[in-house]
Amino acid sequence: MLYKTLVMPTISQRGEACPPSPIRKLVPFSDEAKKKGIKVYHLNIGQPDIETPANVLEKIRTTDLKVIEYSHSAGILSYRKKLAEYYLQEGIEVNPDQMIVTTGGSEGILFALLTCLNPGDEIIIPEPFYANYNGFATAAGVVVKPIASYIDNGFGLPPMQAFEEAITPRTKAIMVCNPNNPTGYLYSKDELGLLRDIVLKHDLYLFADEVYREFCYDGHVHHSVMNLEGIDQNVVLLDSISKRYSACGVRIGVMISRNKEIIATAMKFAQARLSPPTFGQIAGEEAVNTPKSYLTNVLAEYVKRRDLVVASINKMEGCFCPNPGGAFYAVARLPIDDSDKFCQWLLEDFNYEGQTVMLAPATGFYSTPGRGKDEVRISYVLNLTDLRNAMKCMEEGLKVYPGRK
């Protein structure tokens, strides 16, 4: 009697609602292309080819642990002290009690949402935005309210009015990424001042993802939300060492706030998951000692790559790519019907002399249906030779793509 006809329990609604990664969803098509012997240039994902600093790698090889123990749930104290030194060098005054070391920047985003927003509360994010914010918002039951930024002004911050129109009684927070992934846009001091005013006026939290802080070009300076006056209690900084030191795999980030209640509450979620990874924290602590020349060289390399990509695309018929002020991404407008189709076609039906390029359709970075259909995100994380070949593939592809407009 017990063994009746099998009725399966069902997957959760939020599980169904969680969007797949727009960056990774075309992977099966690139796998197929590779099987056919086609060389695929990966401009779809923010995995730099830059080497991790030698001192960081050496530190891991020479650390002599006998037992790989749990660490403090907020992160190893000596690492948090070292982080405070790093932030001071960046002009940001924070102390170890204002930090929770997280498992990648990712975990910090989840903690911030869980801590500050109730299910059904709304967070305003200028779009296009880092697609994985959707996954964390879905997990936390938080509603993302996108407001539009546009390629024609390089994706600058939407005006005050756009925020005001989007704010409802359920709005609890604004999230920005600066410099921006996917657009590469670097917010100005005035734009940050605007954010400050909105946050104060409407009693909102301000979450800022500043993982590309050092990646600013053309003499531009990065302004941190941590230095906006009068909103210490509203601001949560989300950071990561993944990009700064090309150490994505260590999974070490940090969540910082001067609001004690936020840190105390987030710590309860942090304690539940025990601690962030030990080797990553060891890497992170050593990384602060990395010679300045490392980053100088990396930045010089990225500027060359950006210049190549932006110039190449703007030379292609009917294409437009604004010049990004930071990070290592650009969003380009192409004369195509549908970026999802185009990116898949590049992998499935096209090659130029046995090579092709993998791009990220911009649709996945927009919440508003229909936006991004003529845009792609390009991660310029490959060396100049590969980038040049990739740009050639893109150019030749656009010439023969059946959905060209």
Add this chain to the structure above:
Amino acid sequence: MLYKTLVMPTISQRGEACPPSPIRKLVPFSDEAKKKGIKVYHLNIGQPDIETPANVLEKIRTTDLKVIEYSHSAGILSYRKKLAEYYLQEGIEVNPDQMIVTTGGSEGILFALLTCLNPGDEIIIPEPFYANYNGFATAAGVVVKPIASYIDNGFGLPPMQAFEEAITPRTKAIMVCNPNNPTGYLYSKDELGLLRDIVLKHDLYLFADEVYREFCYDGHVHHSVMNLEGIDQNVVLLDSISKRYSACGVRIGVMISRNKEIIATAMKFAQARLSPPTFGQIAGEEAVNTPKSYLTNVLAEYVKRRDLVVASINKMEGCFCPNPGGAFYAVARLPIDDSDKFCQWLLEDFNYEGQTVMLAPATGFYSTPGRGKDEVRISYVLNLTDLRNAMKCMEEGLKVYPGRK
């Protein structure tokens, strides 16, 4: 006008509702005791003093990476293949596509809840249970429905009737930990068969935390939920290498299910957080090669520790400690008014010849208010000499504790 009187945004309700860790909440009192020069024996936390296998440590020291990259979101394929070998040795047939490598067992618990339950859905867990399940349930908006297990039969599985009474239309899953943290109880084949029947009858998911699989004593054999017939689509296995190889700090676990929809859905949450830690996965892959003698020695050591703890407590006036069949925990009943007060008192107001012991009040492992007030959890993770001293402190403390009943 913008700068009106400061009204702060409020912390989320779930943030307030999330309970602090019962294992870590007394830490400030132990810090104070140490400042006073008192030696504190930590039996409050499951951090073993056992050395991580030498081959694992050596592997990390000799891995020659140039770039610490993101890995596959489901975990490095070679590691998942190696894990399949490990499970086969344990009599469990699974393949790499049925696994998602997680950041500790912790992340697997969160993924399972997010994937299988909607906010407001209920999960039945025999109490006392691993306290951090509460944190993940709070994060996922899931309601924990405890059903009682009792110290008098060593915390065996509650009878069918107790499950039936707890099941409502919102019940979606049952969660067990086997061998159990905090009780050390090892479920029998019959008890697992009972779980199988309930799960089938009511179309429920069965989540099983088997991180202490190898820690079974007195010739008892571990039975995995993965080998229960006819419920492949219901079962999610949550596992971790933390305890098996004394490598808690690497933060590597795995979520396994033969239900493709569960894995595909959990993968969306896994992609959002990009990947589990690289060095932990390297450690995990090597750990499968650890000589069998490592675990044999570890188990022999734990049996001695358990025997010492159980015998010592049962000799103390008015105390009772069942003999746990697995893991490295025991729950003991003491003649005290309030275990939270007693554990705090041991740190704050007591020492025996300059030494004291830190225990975990069992209250934090129960959801039902009032339960566990005369019980403590003991983690026997220290060497025999320290354990003997700790037991002496407990014995002497009980003699003079003002709240003794």
